[in-house]
Amino acid sequence: MKVPLLDLKPQYDDILPAIREAFEKIFAGHHYILGPEVFELESAIAEYCGVKHAIGCSSGTDALVLSLKAIDIQPGDEVITTPFTFFATAGSIHRVDGIPVFVDIDLRTFNLDVEQLEAAITEKTRAIIPVHLFGQMAKMDRIMELAQKYNLKVIEDTAQGIGAFYKNRTAGNYGDIATLSFFPSKNLGAMGDAGMCLTNDDELAEIITLLRTHGEHPKYIHKWVGLNSRLDSLQAAVLLVKLPKLAEWTRQRQENAAYYHQHMQDIEQIRLPYILPDAVSIYNQFTLLVQNRDELLQYLRDNEIGCNIYYPKPLHLQECFSYLHHQQGDFPMSEYACENVISIPIYSELTREQQDYVISKIREFYLNK
Numbered sequence: 001m002k003v004p005l006l007d008l009k010p011q012y013d014d015i016l017p018a019i020r021e022a023f024e025k026i027f028a029g030h031h032y033i034l035g036p037e038v039f040e041l042e043s044a045i046a047e048y049c050g051v052k053h054a055i056g057c058s059s060g061t062d063a064l065v066l067s068l069k070a071i072d073i074q075p076g077d078e079v080i081t082t083p084f085t086f087f088a089t090a091g092s093i094h095r096v097d098g099i100p101v102f103v104d105i106d107l108r109t110f111n112l113d114v115e116q117l118e119a120a121i122t123e124k125t126r127a128i129i130p131v132h133l134f135g136q137m138a139k140m141d142r143i144m145e146l147a148q149k150y151n152l153k154v155i156e157d158t159a160q161g162i163g164a165f166y167k168n169r170t171a172g173n174y175g176d177i178a179t180l181s182f183f184p185s186k187n188l189g190a191m192g193d194a195g196m197c198l199t200n201d202d203e204l205a206e207i208i209t210l211l212r213t214h215g216e217h218p219k220y221i222h223k224w225v226g227l228n229s230r231l232d233s234l235q236a237a238v239l240l241v242k243l244p245k246l247a248e249w250t251r252q253r254q255e256n257a258a259y260y261h262q263h264m265q266d267i268e269q270i271r272l273p274y275i276l277p278d279a280v281s282i283y284n285q286f287t288l289l290v291q292n293r294d295e296l297l298q299y300l301r302d303n304e305i306g307c308n309i310y311y312p313k314p315l316h317l318q319e320c321f322s323y324l325h326h327q328q329g330d331f332p333m334s335e336y337a338c339e340n341v342i343s344i345p346i347y348s349e350l351t352r353e354q355q356d357y358v359i360s361k362i363r364e365f366y367l368n369k
């Protein structure tokens with residue numbers, strides 16, 4: 001049996017006619033960038049996430065860069081984040097000439113270890129970017145407490161966390177700004193690149209809106225140098241068709257996760273995802289900590305089960321950040337995670353048969369150990 005890590009086909013089979021119809025409307029009007037679909041999507045996402053403002057842009061990466069510019073990060077300003085995340089989180093800090101300062105993760109949740117956060121704050125610290133990794137939110141209440149104490153801005157990297165909850169508040173409602181990615185493999189994915197910034201702050205919303213079109217206001221007058229980071233009408237149209245289904249897709253991912261938990265908790269060599277009692281994960285990934293990781297990866301792939309390593313190398317050990325002078329051992333939990341994690345299929349349309357097959361192959365692998 002073939003079980004891909006992610007299969008977009010069943011999702012699109014359902015909605016392609018509606019997407020075609022929406023595209024035909026755009027083809028009739030030829031308003032391809034920042035058309036009415038974009039503004040409709042911004043309102044709809046703001047409502048879904050329970051925030052006041054949503055500003056569409058070209059990608060999740062650009063959403064981070066726009067946010068960092070909006071809070072006025074200057075060369076040499078330190079921004080704290082996790083080394084166990086997708087590259088863009090720290091890459092964006094570098095892009096605005098900030099200095100990424102890493103804090104290790106709590107191995108249970110794979111998110112920033114709030115117990116180690118305060119020790120990393122210096123005179124130069126200006127902001128924190130917690131990441132809601134794999135669909136579970138970071139401990140935002142503690143992070144906001146520290147941010148208030150030291151007068152820091154907070155940008156929630158919510159690329160993997162749209163609709164997640166922590167202590168009854170959704171992702172995007174703790175920090176000054178939250179960023180979304182609509183990369184095709186995210187829980188809400190476009191048919192190309194797209195992203196968004198969320199905020200409850202009127203002034204930040206206005207600044208981000210200007211920055212996404214070169215800081216231009218009024219036309220041909222520039223107070224700041226911004227980006228060309230506008231959202232396509234076609235991508236917005238795809239997302240508008242998908243958004244009403246997102247809650248149901250999320251529920252299916254959560255059911256799939258519950259099924260794995262129910263049927264794999266007795267396997268000693270694996271640790272299933274740990275979700276904090278106060279958190280609701282949207283399971284962008286279902287990530288295990290396992291023994292004999294590389295062998296298991298190969299075994300599952302040999303049996304046509306899609307799986308992947310998110311992430312194989314922590315950011316503090318990436319060559320492009322060698323100027324930070326980190327070495328192996330600096331962030332042991334992140335390094336341990338990189339060596340022992342594996343993500344298995346969790347997408348909404350996964351069938352019970354497919355899940356049973358995945359579970360049986362994992363069992364079979366450890367039976368022979």
Ligand SMILES: *Cc1c(COP(=O)(O)O)cnc(C)c1O
Pocket residue numbers: 059060061062085086088089131157159160180181182183193194195
């Ligand atoms: C996907 C992702 C991004 C970047 O989003 P793009 O739309 O691909 O630019 C940033 N941070 C995290 C944690 C991500 O998973």
